[in-house]
Amino acid sequence: MELTVKNGHLFWDGCDTVDLAKTYGTPLYVFSQSIIEERCQELRRDFVDKYENVRVAYASKAFSTMAMLKIIEKQGFSLEVLSDGELHTALQAGFPVEKIEINGNNKSMVELEMAIDHGVGRIIVDSLQEVDLISAMAQEKNKTVNILFRITPEVNVATHSFISTGQKDSKFGIPINDDILFPQVQKAIEAAGINFLGFHFHVGSQLSDNSAHLGAVDIALDLVKMVKERFDYEISELNFGGGFGVRYTDEDIRQPFAYFLAPMMDKVLAFCEKENYPQPAVVIEPGRSIVAEAGITLHTIGAIKELPGIRKYVSIDGGMTDNIRPGLYDANYTGVLANKADQAAAETVTVSGKACESTDILVKDLELPNVETGDIFATFSTGAYGYSMASNYNKLAIPAVVLVKDGQADLIVKRQSLDQMIQNEVIPESLK
Numbered sequence: 001m002e003l004t005v006k007n008g009h010l011f012w013d014g015c016d017t018v019d020l021a022k023t024y025g026t027p028l029y030v031f032s033q034s035i036i037e038e039r040c041q042e043l044r045r046d047f048v049d050k051y052e053n054v055r056v057a058y059a060s061k062a063f064s065t066m067a068m069l070k071i072i073e074k075q076g077f078s079l080e081v082l083s084d085g086e087l088h089t090a091l092q093a094g095f096p097v098e099k100i101e102i103n104g105n106n107k108s109m110v111e112l113e114m115a116i117d118h119g120v121g122r123i124i125v126d127s128l129q130e131v132d133l134i135s136a137m138a139q140e141k142n143k144t145v146n147i148l149f150r151i152t153p154e155v156n157v158a159t160h161s162f163i164s165t166g167q168k169d170s171k172f173g174i175p176i177n178d179d180i181l182f183p184q185v186q187k188a189i190e191a192a193g194i195n196f197l198g199f200h201f202h203v204g205s206q207l208s209d210n211s212a213h214l215g216a217v218d219i220a221l222d223l224v225k226m227v228k229e230r231f232d233y234e235i236s237e238l239n240f241g242g243g244f245g246v247r248y249t250d251e252d253i254r255q256p257f258a259y260f261l262a263p264m265m266d267k268v269l270a271f272c273e274k275e276n277y278p279q280p281a282v283v284i285e286p287g288r289s290i291v292a293e294a295g296i297t298l299h300t301i302g303a304i305k306e307l308p309g310i311r312k313y314v315s316i317d318g319g320m321t322d323n324i325r326p327g328l329y330d331a332n333y334t335g336v337l338a339n340k341a342d343q344a345a346a347e348t349v350t351v352s353g354k355a356c357e358s359t360d361i362l363v364k365d366l367e368l369p370n371v372e373t374g375d376i377f378a379t380f381s382t383g384a385y386g387y388s389m390a391s392n393y394n395k396l397a398i399p400a401v402v403l404v405k406d407g408q409a410d411l412i413v414k415r416q417s418l419d420q421m422i423q424n425e426v427i428p429e430s431l432k
């Protein structure tokens with residue numbers, strides 16, 4: 001990991017992280033706008049500008065805040081949302097609605113209605129009830145809705161089983177099957193109010209090997225051919241999801257986007273050439289790979305507990321409430337003491353959170369300089385699925401978020417106040 005250290009302090013996109021911790025308090029999420037923009041530039045160079053008719057739709061669940069969506073909009077990217085809340089955030093940020101697509105294996109009537117009323121660009125169908133529902137709603141509202149089907153490509157994925165989504169037994173996607181998918185396809189082709197564009201898959205997350213993506217592209221292209229043969233219908237769009245891996249620790253590899261996308265696009269282009277098929281639009285939905293490495297979290301070290309001969313616990317003023325990934329799927333992280341960033345390692349400690357769960361351990365057996373109460377601990381690569389999965393467990397407040405660029409810092413999410421945490425609570429008369 002390449003770090004910028006000045007006067008012993010860790011700097012992040014030109015800002016002194018120790019100063020940020022002082023100014024905004026801890027826990028604090030800090031996002032480097034420059035790193036987010038670098039990832040977007042790489043996507044533009046190796047995908048958007050390299051091929052015709054391709055788009056990037058940022059998977060907003062990785063980190064959905066209005067400021068973040070503004071950065072994405074300025075890149076000219078589209079947006080992928082999953083819920084009314086993510087759609088609302090996008091609409092409130094002024095994101096162009098025709099560039100929004102909505103996914104989800106259980107969209108509510110309210111969400112479908114909201115999506116259709118506002119005129120989202122695409123609805124990605126992931127249930128057997130949706131085509132009828134969308135068709136009825138679209139006709140009632142005198143609209144035409146673009147849809148794709150999310151398919152289950154049935155590829156095995158080399159990632160933690162909890163974040164693998166493309167296998168046969170999955171709540172995600174529609175199995176490619178004569179009895180299940182094809183009647184839906186026929187319906188979509190014929191139904192009023194529906195413009196059937198094509199197919200979508202998302203094989204899993206945090207992948208550093210392209211074989212699952214490539215296998216899924218083959219399966220999707222076979223399907224495209226079958227649909228042409230059976231229904232004499234040419235699809236116009238394919239969506240290959242996200243899942244491109246990032247570096248959490250030095251053991252992880254972050255492959256360049258082109259490692260995945262170049263061979264995937266080669267397959268599509270070769271297929272079109274061979275089958276004399278009009279080149280469909282190709283969309284990808286990266287989430288983690290755009291924001292994960294841009295974000296760090298700052299915590300203040302509090303209690304230090306040495307269990308002689310066992311381990312030394314150093315506790316932070318947050319934990320699973322601002323980063324549930326270690327507890328949820330054994331995710332590994334690394335970090336440094338931001339105020340002692342130039343000091344050599346002197347001891348091995350376990351960084352633990354303050355929530356009442358034994359799994360609330362942020363980093364096990366980490367080498368750090370001598371840890372003292374009051375030190376600032378910076379965890380790397382927390383930009384994706386950190387803030388977005390934050391909770392109020394133990395009634396800990398959701399931390400603030402700061403966006404930094406070239407030494408300039410802006411607060412983009414204020415720290416939740418204690419009163420905000422209970423603002424929706426009501427004591428019934430009978431208990432007063």
Ligand SMILES: *Cc1c(COP(=O)(O)O)cnc(C)c1O
Pocket residue numbers: 059061062080103202204205206241242243244285286287288289384
């Ligand atoms: C989560 C998700 C993504 C983004 O995945 P990353 O691993 O963050 O890139 C894209 N598409 C769909 C449908 C998803 O569920």
